[in-house]
Amino acid sequence: MKSTQYSKKVLDHFRNPRNVGTLEGDDVAVGKVGNPVCGDLMEVFIKVKDDRIVDAKFKTFGCGSAIATSSMTTELVKGMTLDQAMQVTRENVASELEGLPPIKMHCSNLAADALHEAIKKYRAKMQGEEAPEEGAEAAPAECAIGKDEYLGKGVYLAVTNPEEFKEKRVLVVHTGDKSIETAIQLTENSGRVVLLTPDMEIETSKKLRDDLDASGVKVLYQSKLLEIRGQDEVEKVLVHNLNEDEKYELFVDAVVLME
Amino acid sequence: MVLDEEAMHAMREVYLDYQSSKPVDPRVIDEMTPYFHDLFGNPSSLHKVGDVATEALEQSRKRIAKFVNADDDEIVFTSGATESSNMALIGYAVKNKKKGNHIVISEVEHISIHNIAKYLVSLGFEVSTVPVDQYGRVRVDKLERRLTDKTILISVGYASNEIGTVQPIAEIGKLARERNIAFHTDAVAAEGLIELDVEHDNIDLMTLSSNDIYGPKGVGVLYMRKGYRINPLIIGGGQERGLRSGTENIPGIVGMSAAADIMGKEMLSEVERFKGYRNKAIRHILEDVPDSHLNGHPTERLANNAHFRFDGIEGEGMLLSLKDLGVSVSTGSACTSKTLEPSHTLIATGLVHEEAHGSLQLTCGRFNIDSDINRVIETIPQIVARLRSLSPIYSARRR
Numbered sequence: 103m104k105s106t107q108y109s110k111k112v113l114d115h116f117r118n119p120r121n122v123g124t125l126e127g128d129d130v131a132v133g134k135v136g137n138p139v140c141g142d143l144m145e146v147f148i149k150v151k152d153d154r155i156v157d158a159k160f161k162t163f164g165c166g167s168a169i170a171t172s173s174m175t176t177e178l179v180k181g182m183t184l185d186q187a188m189q190v191t192r193e194n195v196a197s198e199l200e201g202l203p204p205i206k207m208h209c210s211n212l213a214a215d216a217l218h219e220a221i222k223k224y225r226a227k228m229q230g231e232e233a234p235e236e237g238a239e240a241a242p243a244e245c246a247i248g249k250d251e252y253l254g255k256g257v258y259l260a261v262t263n264p265e266e267f268k269e270k271r272v273l274v275v276h277t278g279d280k281s282i283e284t285a286i287q288l289t290e291n292s293g294r295v296v297l298l299t300p301d302m303e304i305e306t307s308k309k310l311r312d313d314l315d316a317s318g319v320k321v322l323y324q325s326k327l328l329e330i331r332g333q334d335e336v337e338k339v340l341v342h343n344l345n346e347d348e349k350y351e352l353f354v355d356a357v358v359l360m361e
Numbered sequence: 362m363v364l365d366e367e368a369m370h371a372m373r374e375v376y377l378d379y380q381s382s383k384p385v386d387p388r389v390i391d392e393m394t395p396y397f398h399d400l401f402g403n404p405s406s407l408h409k410v411g412d413v414a415t416e417a418l419e420q421s422r423k424r425i426a427k428f429v430n431a432d433d434d435e436i437v438f439t440s441g442a443t444e445s446s447n448m449a450l451i452g453y454a455v456k457n458k459k460k461g462n463h464i465v466i467s468e469v470e471h472i473s474i475h476n477i478a479k480y481l482v483s484l485g486f487e488v489s490t491v492p493v494d495q496y497g498r499v500r501v502d503k504l505e506r507r508l509t510d511k512t513i514l515i516s517v518g519y520a521s522n523e524i525g526t527v528q529p530i531a532e533i534g535k536l537a538r539e540r541n542i543a544f545h546t547d548a549v550a551a552e553g554l555i556e557l558d559v560e561h562d563n564i565d566l567m568t569l570s571s572n573d574i575y576g577p578k579g580v581g582v583l584y585m586r587k588g589y590r591i592n593p594l595i596i597g598g599g600q601e602r603g604l605r606s607g608t609e610n611i612p613g614i615v616g617m618s619a620a621a622d623i624m625g626k627e628m629l630s631e632v633e634r635f636k637g638y639r640n641k642a643i644r645h646i647l648e649d650v651p652d653s654h655l656n657g658h659p660t661e662r663l664a665n666n667a668h669f670r671f672d673g674i675e676g677e678g679m680l681l682s683l684k685d686l687g688v689s690v691s692t693g694s695a696c697t698s699k700t701l702e703p704s705h706t707l708i709a710t711g712l713v714h715e716e717a718h719g720s721l722q723l724t725c726g727r728f729n730i731d732s733d734i735n736r737v738i739e740t741i742p743q744i745v746a747r748l749r750s751l752s753p754i755y756s757a758r759r760r
Contacts, residue, residue, distance in 0.1 A: 161753035
């Protein structure tokens with residue numbers, strides 16, 4: 103079966119997704135799940151009254167089945183008690199959609215997981231608990247393997263001559279406002295600038311934040327530089343995605359590690 | 362009821378995935394047809410019927426040789442490009458392993474080359490992979506740095522079948538010749554779009570496919586320079602000078618050579634037309650869709666290839682939406698691949714997974730008309746906007 107050979111019902115929910123959007127309020131909780139290997143990220147919002155889900159919405163980045171399963175899940179759980187909704191499984195969602203291609207069963211059928219997470223968050227909230235903090239503490243950049251070895255061969259501790267970065271793909275490690283300014287400045291000369299930060303958000307002034315958003319710098323959140331690799335010079339880096347606990351290689355020509 | 366022209370175009374299925382498959386040119390079919398029934402002989406037979414088949418085979422060989430500026434006896438017919446590449450890499454490496462065990466390929470090879478390289482590693486060969494720049498172009502200085510006295514073969518595809526970036530083939534060919542290393546190129550993505558000249562580019566081994574020049578599927582060619590040796594992979598009755606046994610597929614071979622003949626005459630004007638389509642698509646889409654980007658090289662790219670990525674959305678959704686509108690395209694998204702891995706080519710250009718997922722590939726070809734391009738230019742902005750309205754990533758980025 104082709105990975106895009108979808109049932110009529112899947113296609114219907116892809117073409118006309120139900121319950122797209124977000125919800126806000128004290129009686130609302132959101133569950134987020136994602137798998138970057140497959141390229142899916144889902145947010146399921148539930149609004150609860152008297153232990154019953156009175157409204158559900160979603161936002162999804164993903165393939166056709168990711169959108170359809172999100173739509174179906176939010177449709178299914180409206181009116182359910184939280185206990186009932188906890189019983190909804192990926193398999194239920196798939197069968198309501200008249201099946202999914204086998205290869206899509208586990209990668210893009212995550213909406214039930216997002217729903218369960220939303221319910222857990224809601225219950226924790228009702229009991230006055232803070233949701234467990236996601237993300238990780240900023241790790242010092244100098245942990246990266248290869249930093250000294252590639253110094254002068256693509257690793258820079260400061261940017262003195264932006265011309266050197268012409269047409270290059272540059273990775274800047276977020277070590278404070280100076281590194282953000284450098285990243286923004288480099289976009290004028292470089293082919294591509296990636297800013298790597300272990301945090302979930304970048305804490306800085308509103309102005310710098312706005313400049314960063316407008317700059318075209320690609321920000322990778324919750325990510326840590328593990329290792330610099332290449333033959334005789336920087337050619338790629340090993341990045342650790344802290345959220346997914348996944349390691350992957352990113353091709354770059356230069357790494358800026360400011361003190 | 363007679364439909365007016367506009368209504369006809371609205372109903373027309375728009376095919377913009379020529380990179381994946383091409384229709385056989387009707388003129389090619391006409392040349393092939395007699396060889397299925399009337400002229401059905403086996404070139405190995407010594408009678409008159411066999412002689413006719415031999416004549417067709419050798420004429421076809423001449424036409425292909427002319428197409429790539431080679432000699433007749435440097436052309437070996439195969440069952441397709443995959444077989445040709447297997448012969449070139451495995452056949453050459455195994456035959457020449459006494460000279461060395463090191464092979465160099467690039468990060469942006471067609472998946473078949475990467476998989477053949479993996480197989481060679483299992484046979485004890487060492488394979489180095491050369492990185493590319495942000496446009497997917499092989500860095501020749503980096504390639505040179507990877508050559509050792511054990512290197513026997515360099516294999517770099519003429520152009521990327523995905524992002525359309527054309528490689529500095531003549532430069533790599535020159536380097537390989539200077540270092541006395543065999544140079545193989547998989548020219549499938551480039552054939553019919555770029556004039557192939559094995560002499561000018563110092564190519565020693567070259568993979569060609571028939572379908573990519575509007576010939577029938579199931580036929581290909583390995584060009585092998587005189588004086589080079591490979592181990593055959595298919596052993597049998599000794600056809601094709603013992604390099605590729607099996608009774609020759611005469612209708613297919615005639616078809617491929619007819620396709621090459623037509624291509625030789627029409628390529629230049631066809632390429633100009635494709636460039637018009639390509640440039641129009643690139644210009645409009647980059648202008649009309651916010652946060653859209655061109656993948657691949659801005660100028661050193663195949664005339665028929667436009668490859669985009671759109672922030673915050675996923676390629677399969679675009680593909681399905683365009684499918685609903687009768688438009689066929691490709692995507693670099695993992696969700697449409699067998700392995701669920703995103704395109705290795707896009708990753709090699711420095712993109713992260715989430716960006717590679719948002720890619721869309723348009724490749725035009727001989728049977729496209731102006732209105733085909735207009736259809737995608739008109740529809741893509743709306744499709745991207747709809748999928749972005751569903752996406753948590755895109756809204757987060759705009760906040």
